[in-house]
Amino acid sequence: MTRAHKILTFQASAIAAGALIMGVVADMARATPAPTPAAVTIGNFSFNRQALTVKPGTTVTWTNADDIPHTVTSTASVFKSKVLDTGDKFSFTFAKAGQFGYYCSLHPHMTGTVLVKA
Amino acid sequence: MIDDLDGDRRGFLKCMAWAGTGALFAFSGGVGSSIGLDAALAAPLKQASLQPFTFAQISDSHIGFNKPPNVDARATFREAIAKVKALPQRPDFVIHTGDVSQLSRDEEFDDAEQILKELGLPVFFVPGEHDMLDPDGGKAFLNRFGKGSQGAGWYSFDHRGLHFVALVNVADLKPGGMGNLGAAQLAWLKADLAGRSSSTPVVVFAHIPLWTVYADWGWGTDDSAEALKLLARFGSVTVLNGHIHQITQKVEGKIAFHTARSTAFPQPVPGTAPSPGPLKVPSEQLHSMLGITDALFVRGHDRIALIDSTLSA
Numbered sequence: 001m002t003r004a005h006k007i008l009t010f011q012a013s014a015i016a017a018g019a020l021i022m023g024v025v026a027d028m029a030r031a032t033p034a035p036t037p038a039a040v041t042i043g044n045f046s047f048n049r050q051a052l053t054v055k056p057g058t059t060v061t062w063t064n065a066d067d068i069p070h071t072v073t074s075t076a077s078v079f080k081s082k083v084l085d086t087g088d089k090f091s092f093t094f095a096k097a098g099q100f101g102y103y104c105s106l107h108p109h110m111t112g113t114v115l116v117k118a
Numbered sequence: 119m120i121d122d123l124d125g126d127r128r129g130f131l132k133c134m135a136w137a138g139t140g141a142l143f144a145f146s147g148g149v150g151s152s153i154g155l156d157a158a159l160a161a162p163l164k165q166a167s168l169q170p171f172t173f174a175q176i177s178d179s180h181i182g183f184n185k186p187p188n189v190d191a192r193a194t195f196r197e198a199i200a201k202v203k204a205l206p207q208r209p210d211f212v213i214h215t216g217d218v219s220q221l222s223r224d225e226e227f228d229d230a231e232q233i234l235k236e237l238g239l240p241v242f243f244v245p246g247e248h249d250m251l252d253p254d255g256g257k258a259f260l261n262r263f264g265k266g267s268q269g270a271g272w273y274s275f276d277h278r279g280l281h282f283v284a285l286v287n288v289a290d291l292k293p294g295g296m297g298n299l300g301a302a303q304l305a306w307l308k309a310d311l312a313g314r315s316s317s318t319p320v321v322v323f324a325h326i327p328l329w330t331v332y333a334d335w336g337w338g339t340d341d342s343a344e345a346l347k348l349l350a351r352f353g354s355v356t357v358l359n360g361h362i363h364q365i366t367q368k369v370e371g372k373i374a375f376h377t378a379r380s381t382a383f384p385q386p387v388p389g390t391a392p393s394p395g396p397l398k399v400p401s402e403q404l405h406s407m408l409g410i411t412d413a414l415f416v417r418g419h420d421r422i423a424l425i426d427s428t429l430s431a
Contacts, residue, residue: 043393044392044393044395045393045394045395066393066395067186067395067396068395068396069221069251075293082253083221083222083251101293102293103293103294106247106248106250106251106291107247108292108293108294108295109294109295109296109333109334109335109336
């Protein structure tokens with residue numbers, strides 16, 4: 001086998017492998033569509049789903065249904081809403097797995113957790 | 119000077135009958151007592167020889183609040199200011215114990231400032247958590263109402279032999295916690311009180327109560343015990359707070375605690391509602407504020423007098 005042939009063969013293999021990977025990724029995308037968005041409602045000075053479990057990539061939307069302003073503030077400074085008056089919403093997309101605690105920075109006894117796992 | 123608390127109790131309770139409540143404090147001999155503004159208005163002028171001085175406390179004006187049970191918090195704030203102005207003895211100054219605004223908006227602070235100007239009196243402020251909502255976390259409030267203060271807005275001053283201390287317990291709140299003073303402010307307080315005679319009457323004011331009224335609703339201050347320890351050696355300490363939109367009072371040792379009512383809306387008595395949200399009394403009842411029955415603070419000569427407060431329909 002000549003040297004040139006070897007290189008050509010390697011390139012062909014690489015292309016084939018790349019195509020295979022792309023195919024797998026496409027299959028994965030078909031198998032796992034974008035996660036369903038999740039919603040948390042703020043009412044009565046509390047988060048209605050205090051422990052929420054979602055898949056990576058999920059967008060969580062908090063809606064303030066209380067008649068007092070609140071915030072959604074990550075304990076580890078991962079996200080922080082502006083002040084949410086009645087009816088205001090805040091969304092955050094959790095790309096990676098992990099546990100994300102949060103609270104209302106006005107009324108810190110209001111706490112919640114989003115657990116992100118595949 | 120109110121020298122017969124029992125005699126004024128009826129008047130005090132009557133003062134619960136309007137929403138724009140303030141509280142009036144009279145000092146003589148370093149012992150504070152409080153009566154409602156209506157009672158004070160009705161009280162005859164006492165002999166001039168006593169020459170007590172008074173100051174008024176207003177709280178939780180929530181300028182910008184426009185939902186049930188009060189669609190116009192500005193109007194009830196104006197009523198409260200009119201009550202202060204109508205006092206037979208003009209207060210030397212007014213303290214506002216926080217939540218001046220609803221959402222820390224410039225127009226809310228502006229309106230509060232304009233309405234307060236009608237008083238023609240000095241006003242001393244501490245911020246509430248609603249005053250910390252600008253993008254810079256309280257700078258808008260401090261630039262307007264906190265000139266000369268330190269840190270998140272704390273300061274002290276002396277007036278006619280009394281020492282007044284303004285504390286901030288709404289900054290840098292911790293997840294799962296209540297009000298918070300923080301190490302820097304406590305260090306400042308220690309230095310501020312050091313060297314002062316224990317016979318100096320001290321008045322401390324802050325937004326959130328400096329004792330735990332109701333932990334489930336966050337109605338307390340996590341590190342208040344450290345502040346109270348520093349105050350324990352003083353013979354007369356009066357702690358004035360807001361935040362909970364109802365009057366609660368207690369005496370512990372030499373320290374008398376008092377929370378003022380809001381000028382905007384009442385909040386439920388601890389544990390009587392699913393949350394501390396505004397108590398939605400019918401509009402015709404708003405000014406009567408019958409949601410709250412107050413306990414009159416009575417300072418005993420040699421014992422602690424503690425009277426619970428309840429909510430009445």
